[in-house]
Amino acid sequence: MECFSLLRTDVPTLIDHLGVYGDVVAPHRKGDVSYSFETVKDSSEVILDYNRTLLPLKKAFLPPVEKLLSFSLKEKTSSPEEVAIEPKVYFAVHSYEMQSILRLDHSMLSGNVESNYLKRRTKSRFVGISFNPDEFHFSESVGIAIEEMEGFDLFLNEVEGEFQLYVLTENGRLLIHGFDKLKTAEPEIVEGRKFKKKIRYHYNRLPRVFQYAYNSEVWADVTSRCVGCGACNLTCPTCFCFDVSDEVTVTAEDGLRQRSWDSCMLSSFAEVAGGENFRDKMVNRTRHRLYRKFKYITDEEGLPWCVGCGRCTAFCPAGISLPDIINDLIREDEKAQHHQRVLV
Amino acid sequence: MKRFEDVKSQEAQDLYFPTMCKVTQSKQITSMEKWYELEMPAGQDLGHSPGQFVEVSAYGIGEAPISISSSPSKKGRFELCIRQVGTLTNVLKNYEKGDLLGIRGPYGKGYPMEQLLGKDILIIAGGIGLVPLRSLIHYVLDNRKDFGRLIILYGAKTPDELLFKEELADWTTREDVEFHMTVDQGDAAWTGKTGVITTLIPSLKLNLNTTFAAITGPPIMYKFVIMSLKSKQLGDDHIYVSLERRMKCGVGKCGHCQINGVYCCQDGPVFNYADIKPLEEAL
Numbered sequence: 001m002e003c004f005s006l007l008r009t010d011v012p013t014l015i016d017h018l019g020v021y022g023d024v025v026a027p028h029r030k031g032d033v034s035y036s037f038e039t040v041k042d043s044s045e046v047i048l049d050y051n052r053t054l055l056p057l058k059k060a061f062l063p064p065v066e067k068l069l070s071f072s073l074k075e076k077t078s079s080p081e082e083v084a085i086e087p088k089v090y091f092a093v094h095s096y097e098m099q100s101i102l103r104l105d106h107s108m109l110s111g112n113v114e115s116n117y118l119k120r121r122t123k124s125r126f127v128g129i130s131f132n133p134d135e136f137h138f139s140e141s142v143g144i145a146i147e148e149m150e151g152f153d154l155f156l157n158e159v160e161g162e163f164q165l166y167v168l169t170e171n172g173r174l175l176i177h178g179f180d181k182l183k184t185a186e187p188e189i190v191e192g193r194k195f196k197k198k199i200r201y202h203y204n205r206l207p208r209v210f211q212y213a214y215n216s217e218v219w220a221d222v223t224s225r226c227v228g229c230g231a232c233n234l235t236c237p238t239c240f241c242f243d244v245s246d247e248v249t250v251t252a253e254d255g256l257r258q259r260s261w262d263s264c265m266l267s268s269f270a271e272v273a274g275g276e277n278f279r280d281k282m283v284n285r286t287r288h289r290l291y292r293k294f295k296y297i298t299d300e301e302g303l304p305w306c307v308g309c310g311r312c313t314a315f316c317p318a319g320i321s322l323p324d325i326i327n328d329l330i331r332e333d334e335k336a337q338h339h340q341r342v343l344v
Numbered sequence: 345m346k347r348f349e350d351v352k353s354q355e356a357q358d359l360y361f362p363t364m365c366k367v368t369q370s371k372q373i374t375s376m377e378k379w380y381e382l383e384m385p386a387g388q389d390l391g392h393s394p395g396q397f398v399e400v401s402a403y404g405i406g407e408a409p410i411s412i413s414s415s416p417s418k419k420g421r422f423e424l425c426i427r428q429v430g431t432l433t434n435v436l437k438n439y440e441k442g443d444l445l446g447i448r449g450p451y452g453k454g455y456p457m458e459q460l461l462g463k464d465i466l467i468i469a470g471g472i473g474l475v476p477l478r479s480l481i482h483y484v485l486d487n488r489k490d491f492g493r494l495i496i497l498y499g500a501k502t503p504d505e506l507l508f509k510e511e512l513a514d515w516t517t518r519e520d521v522e523f524h525m526t527v528d529q530g531d532a533a534w535t536g537k538t539g540v541i542t543t544l545i546p547s548l549k550l551n552l553n554t555t556f557a558a559i560t561g562p563p564i565m566y567k568f569v570i571m572s573l574k575s576k577q578l579g580d581d582h583i584y585v586s587l588e589r590r591m592k593c594g595v596g597k598c599g600h601c602q603i604n605g606v607y608c609c610q611d612g613p614v615f616n617y618a619d620i621k622p623l624e625e626a627l
Contacts, residue, residue, distance in 0.1 A: 068360045068361070069360065069361055071403040071404070073403060073404055076444065078361075078362075078364075078403060078446075080358050080361040102345070102347070102348075103345075105346065105347060105348040106345045106346045106347075107597070108597065109346050109348060109351045110345075110346035111595070111596045111610065112357065112359055112595040112596060112597070113351055113355040113356045113357060114356065114357075114359055114597065115356035115357055115358050115359070116358075118348075118351060118353065118356045119356075121348055122353070214624065240597070240599070241598055241599030241600070242593075242597070242598050242599075243592065243598070243600075244360070244406070244407060244592055244593065244598070245406060246401075246403065246404050246405060246406050246407075248404045252404075255403065255404050257360070257401075257403070257407075259360075259598075262598070262599070262600070264599060264602075269590075269600060270589070270590055270600060270601075270602075271590065272588060272589065272590045273408065273429045273430030273431075273432075273433065274427075274429045274430070276563055276588070278563075278589060278590075278603075278625065279625070284625075288602070288604075291604070291605070292602075292605075295605065296602075296604065296605025297605070299605070300605075301345045302345075303345065
């Protein structure tokens with residue numbers, strides 16, 4: 001692994017250099033308090049110090065609304081949507097965000113392999129960046145360090161205001177080929193970037209907590225505050241559930257079939273034609289969302305399906321905190337120890 | 345965990361593009377249900393197993409999971425029977441011979457036919473639950489010597505709601521089918537049994553070692569039927585249920601059909617009762 005020093009003032013030049021490979025997508029300011037991953041038009045507008053974007057980077061691979069096919073009602077024909085394989089560099093990505101993409105890879109590419117997702121992912125390159133945790137980040141509690149470099153091709157670690165650039169893959173080496181602002185450096189360990197928000201247990205103890213938490217009173221407590229808006233799902237970088245619908249043009253001659261992000265917190269999510277709703281109570285939906293993050297997939301893959309980005313908490317209109325829910329479950333589990341019913 | 349690097353591009357598929365299938369026959373068989381026979385393009389075979397489903401779509405309206413109602417032993421064409429209960433299905437009411445329907449699938453796990461060879465098959469169908477079970481019934485009838493007894497219990501709300509009446513008459517007279525039928529509420533012309541479907545179970549004489557039950561019906565039906573079967577000492581692993589969920593994508597992605605951590609569209613819709621008994625959201 002090679003390590004170079006890079007001046008902060010040279011980062012825009014690096015972004016321009018990366019642009020030779022393909023479009024660079026990086027955090028931009030959006031409004032006064034929010035950030036968004038956008039295609040870079042002017043590299044000086046890229047924000048290096050940001051807490052989190054409102055929408056996760058999954059939007060690049062699993063767009064919020066995605067055309068699946070188009071049809072002509074008049075001609076009685078239809079054609080599949082062809083997704084182009086485009087080289088793109090995703091720049092200044094936090095470690096938890098990269099980990100969410102690796103989890104999305106599993107969700108969309110295991111079992112039935114989805115061609116649209118695979119094509120969007122095929123020529124993607126990732127440049128990571130360190131961050132200073134705010135009051136909502138808790139990725140360390142789910143096993144993801146600030147400097148976790150898995151999945152990245154390059155990684156920028158901020159050291160005293162300047163950067164160290166790590167070259168992690170052959171693709172990363174190709175990305176910086178010919179870029180002359182780098183100086184060979186010794187990797188430095190950065191102290192002092194501490195997480196303020198924590199889950200009390202190591203994440204490998206959480207499946208056991210969840211095993212006994214199915215009938216916990218914590219779910220009713222959360223539900224009493226939840227407004228059921230589904231913002232937690234929509235901002236979650238590992239949520240991938242979607243709905244499919246047909247849209248017809250005003251002339252009623254053509255249309256398209258599209259999928260759009262859906263939310264298991266919405267009341268109609270598990271409803272079938274005829275009105276039967278298999279998760280009709282909000283308490284069941286709340287529990288389902290958390291079990292999807294810490295039990296069901298985790299049992300099979302050994303990893304929490306939550307990456308600790310803090311979005312669901314930061315953007316919850318009711319101020320519900322995911323790590324606080326987990327800490328409540330832990331507290332209740334410690335009190336009740338084994339007296340609860342087991343969900344096998 | 346599946347990693348992006350390990351995926352080969354040829355493994356990838358357009359999972360959401362339907363095949364257009366032509367309606368070759370159709371018939372409104374009750375006030376709410378219409379039966380269709382469809383043909384795949386270019387003489388292809390659907391290649392399903394009993395208990396599987398397809399995603400049916402009409403462009404501009406939408407897509408919905410529908411059980412396959414014919415046996416795989418019927419080659420070249422397959423059958424659906426669709427209750428008019430939602431936006432799409434009410435549009436499909438107008439589809440006739442020659443119209444094209446979008447079909448994806450077959451999807452999901454059907455009945456384990458290899459394991460059921462030589463066994464006594466006990467069908468318990470409530471209402472529209474007969475539609476997917478008809479695939480299994482036809483399969484057993486088409487391969488009659490490969491199975492033991494075929495016992496069919498069928499319950500509907502009223503005589504008007506009985507499906508496939510000609511076939512019911514056939515099953516009544518066939519010597520190789522033990523057919524019992526009931527309606528919740530009869531009418532003036534009804535001379536058969538009245539009562540819920542569980543009333544047909546106590547008088548059954550079953551060989552517990554060789555009998556496998558297949559249950560499909562409205563959600564409320566399952567636990568009462570299973571209780572009745574349990575009181576006859578039938579083993580959990582001798583009971584199969586087919587469950588309805590919102591199987592929107594059919595390919596294990598969209599999340600709507602989850603039963604706790606299980607995808608109904610992948611691990612079901614046919615489940616062995618022993619496997620799903622621990623799942624709180626199943627029944």
